Amino acid sequence: MEASRGIEIEKKYDVDAGAVVPPLEQAAGVARTGNSHTDLLEAVYFDTPTHALAGRRITLRRRTGGKDAGWHLKLPPQAAAGGEGPQERTELHAPLGRPDVVPDALLTHLYAYLRGAVPVPVVRLDTRRTTYPLYGADGAHLADLADDQVTAERLADGDNATRQEWREWELELVHGQPDLFGPVEELLAAAGARPAGHASKLVRALGSDTKAGKRAAAGEAPAGAAGPEGTPALLAGKRAPAAAVVTVYVAAQIDQILASDAAVRNEEPEAIHTMRSATRRIRSVLAAYAKLYRASPVRKLRSELKWLGQLLGQPRDAEVLRARLRDQLGALQPGDGTAGATARVEQRTGGDYDAAYRLLLEALGSGRYFRLLDKLEDFRDNPPVRADAVAPGRRAAAKAVDKAVRRLERSRKAAKRARRGRDQELALHRVRKDAKRLRHVAESAALVHGKRAGKVAKAARRQQKILGQFQDAVVARDLLAAIAAEHSEPATAGIYAELLNQQEERMLEARAGYRKARKKSRDLLGRGVL
Structure with missing residues (x-):
């Protein structure tokens, strides 16, 4: 079975525990905010012991709960020149299947990065996600704001497992255009949101003592990354x-x-x-x-x-x-x-x-x-x-x-x-x-x-x-x-x-x-x- 494919365009923000989601309908281009709904998500992330995937900003997970339960593979993101603006990522989906076997439809996309290594569970994330849908004047579903309360556990640590908790907001386009990010971001910033200090939940969970975490903390770009203009x-x-x-x-x-x-x-x-x-x-x-x-x-x-x-x-x-x-x-x-x-x-x-x-x-x-x-x-x-x-x-x-x-x-x-x-x-x-x-x-x-x-x-x-x-x-x-x-x-x-x-x-x-x-x-x- 082939994996289904989609494009994910999103921006992440760090927020404090007491932050309040602002009235998003006040953003230019947004006519109304739909009813929010809350899901409990559990995701197990797979990687090599040396984090070969996370180090390349690739995430492989099996997630239960929510409307898109299944295996998800996010390939390396593409950003605007200079690294500014929202990131665009190709995301592949496959059915839940067995919890310990990566579907072949996804594994095919990873051989060049795994190079003979076998992906194993490295992180478990439990997320309480409240989603706020944003609609345009014509009724189009423009974007979703996800308010995530995250608990992360590094599985490779055994009895000394490291647990972390944090909150973040994630604005993802549905049918809207990238110019929506600007006005919505102004409201989020006024409510205390800051550009995320990590590329993904996985990288934050791995921490700065890992290769992937160090790269994210240092803001390291891949070789040959684009600079100004x-x-x-x-x-x-x-x-x-x-x-x-x-x-x-x-x-x-x-x-x-x-x-x-x-x-x-x-x-x-x-x-x-x-x-x-x-x-x-x-x-x-x-x-x-x-x-x-x-x-x-x-x-x-x-x-x-x-x-x-x-x-x-x-x-x-x-x-x-x-x-x-x-x-x-x-x-x-x-x-x-x-x-x-x-x-x-x-x-x-x-x-x-x-x-x-x-x-x-x-x-x-x-x-x-x-x-x-x-x-x-x-x-x-x-x-x-x-x-x-x-x-x-x-x-x-x-x-x-x-x-x-x-x-x-x-x-x-x-x-x-x-x-x-x-x-x-x-x-x-x-x-x-x-x-x-x-x-x-x-x-x-x-x-x-x-x-x-x-x-x-x-x-x-x-x-x-x-x-x-x-x-x-x-x-x-x-x-x-x-x-x-x-x-x-x-x-x-x-x-x-x-x-x-x-x-x-x-x-x-x-x-x-x-x-x-x-x-x-x-x-x-x-x-x-x-």
């Missing part, structure tokens, strides 16, 4: 070190890998492509900025990323090829030959995808994959920067882009010299890879060079995309030729010939498109790009 905090100022450019860029790709993990396991559309792209981006920038770091850790990290990228690439390539040939077969006149060719293509591409996807799933459950995630985060948090790597980020980024441009130009010239046929196809594939590297390096440079680097990334992406279409046609041609050789039924021979002709036409179109794109970007990718 959305600029990564590590890159504030024009003298940001070169390694900061890499750290911020890599941190975003690590987040993408972690966020894609569950989607890949669930075979969601484009999930494999998204994770694969993130691994490629990290490999590209590690290669481009290699001189900033000690050689051995970067070499090992790139090797492991290549391993993961290859595992992701096999099902992705089969997926793209199957979709491409389906479209082309679907455009042909129906008949016995079309049906037979379609069946052969589906059998081959489907089998290739299934086999590759099984290998990928095995890898995603392996210790090697989990160790790679650990190493990526260690690189982000403790980059192995060389002692003499002191170049400013702008200068290092410009040099990295220029180097990638020269690499692309060498590949272009080699492709131009290559003989028509397989040699040129391989050479153009090399051009595509180097265009992709330039794109990724320019993306990292855009963090400090802005629009100019963004234009370079866009130009490289255009070449990469066109040559990707060329490469897809080459792969499709080779597969069709192999199928035609193995299955030479007279009814399908004409179909295969037509499809093979289409691949050759697409290859010619892609060559022409590449020449046009290269010519268009010639001035942009000249000497001294940045």
